[in-house]
Amino acid sequence: NAGVTQTPKFQVLKTGQSMTLQCAQDMNHNSMYWYRQDPGMGLRLIYYSASEGTTDKGEVPNGYNVSRLNKREFSLRLESAAPSQTSVYFCASSELAGAYYNEQFFGPGTRLTVL
Amino acid sequence: AQSVTQLDSHVSVSEGTPVLLRCNYSSSYSPSLFWYVQHPNKGLQLLLKYTSAATLVKGINGFEAEFKKSETSFHLTKPSAHMSDAAEYFCVVSPLRAGGSARQLTFGSGTQLTVLP
Numbered sequence: 001n002a003g004v005t006q007t008p009k010f011q012v013l014k015t016g017q018s019m020t021l022q023c024a025q026d027m028n029h030n031s032m033y034w035y036r037q038d039p040g041m042g043l044r045l046i047y048y049s050a051s052e053g054t055t056d057k058g059e060v061p062n063g064y065n066v067s068r069l070n071k072r073e074f075s076l077r078l079e080s081a082a083p084s085q086t087s088v089y090f091c092a093s094s095e096l097a098g099a100y101y102n103e104q105f106f107g108p109g110t111r112l113t114v115l
Numbered sequence: 116a117q118s119v120t121q122l123d124s125h126v127s128v129s130e131g132t133p134v135l136l137r138c139n140y141s142s143s144y145s146p147s148l149f150w151y152v153q154h155p156n157k158g159l160q161l162l163l164k165y166t167s168a169a170t171l172v173k174g175i176n177g178f179e180a181e182f183k184k185s186e187t188s189f190h191l192t193k194p195s196a197h198m199s200d201a202a203e204y205f206c207v208v209s210p211l212r213a214g215g216s217a218r219q220l221t222f223g224s225g226t227q228l229t230v231l232p
Contacts, residue, residue, distance in 0.1 A: 004158075033219075040124070042222035043159075044211060058219065090158060103149065104220060106158040 002026055004107035006091050021076040021110050023091030031094045032067060032074035033058075036087040043090060048054045049074055051106045067088060081114045088112070117142040119208050123225035129231045134193040135225045138206030141187060149207040149220070150180055160229075161207065165189065176200070180220045201230045 007022045025032065030051045034057075035043040041075040045058030049068040063085060065077045074093075080083060088111050122137040140146060147166045155198040163174025170182045176199075178192045189206060206223040 010172075040224055042224045043220075045219055046220065076184075101159060103164060106151075106160075108158045109156075 003071075004093055006089075006107040006110050008047055008110060009108070012115065013078075013083060014115050017081050018077065018079050019087055020078075021082065021091075021112075022073070023107060024073045025076065025091075025093040026072065027093060027095075028071070029093035029095055029105070030071070032068065033092040033094075034064075034074070035090045035092065036060065036075045036085075037090060037109075038087050039087075046089075062079065064065045073100065073107070081112075082090055083114045084115045086112060117144075117146065117208050117221050119206050119221055120157075121206050121219075121226050123226050124224065125229070126148040126197045126229045127229040127231060130198055131195050132197050134191070134196045134200065134228065135205075136191040136204050136228065137205045138189045138191065138208070138223060138228070139187055140189060140208045142208055148182060149209070150174065150178070150189075151207060152202050153205065153225075154202045162204075196228075196230045196232065200229050201228055203227050205228045 003026045033048040034046040037043050044060050046064050047058055047066040048056045052071045055066050067075045088109045090109050091107040094104045118141050120139045128134055149164045150162040152162050153159045162178050163172045165182045167173045173179045178193050180189050182189050203225045205225050207220045209220050
């Protein structure tokens with residue numbers, strides 16, 4: 001039982017390049033999330049998917065797109081990377097967003113640098 | 116609307132002394148509250164959670180937190196710090212409500228705990 005896995009662990013991009021961050025969970029969770037973490041700002045929600053087939057914007061969606069490929073996988077795409085997107089990206093999952101409580105399980109993170 | 120304020124960005128304690136990490140919250144609904152820990156270059160791990168049952172919540176590694184509605188606080192404590200406790204700690208709030216649309220967590224900005232030998 002691997003929990004939440006993310007690939008890649010590290011990535012360096014040049015401004016304007018595109019890339020996709022991959023996330024998968026094996027806990028049969030319905031809901032998945034993408035966050036970014038910047039120093040002194042905690043985690044901020046980029047996008048989430050309450051259930052397979054649905055996605056919604058979070059607090060900081062600009063410059064990103066997501067795809068809920070199936071129940072297990074939720075990818076985050078940067079179409080044209082900018083230095084402001086240098087951050088650590090975390091994927092998370094939970095049984096059901098909107099449930100009695102919303103405990104989320106986190107992946108190990110992807111450290112992205114945009115030059 | 117909801118928000119979380121972690122009152123200290125850095126806390127230093129000596130090994131074997133008590134730990135207190137402070138968190139205040141605001142929420143339009145009855146909240147559920149969490150503490151997560153993040154060790155260097157790692158993901159976040161749940162320490163403990165409050166979900167309206169007991170107000171004193173025990174978590175992993177000897178940590179506990181007390182929900183005080185009158186003070187809108189959810190401070191994290193541990194009687195005796197260990198070197199392995201050095202990490203960043205996040206207080207998190209979520210509305211406590213069954214059903215409805217997707218719920219989001221709101222994170223505090225984090226408290227970096229240093230444990231001195």
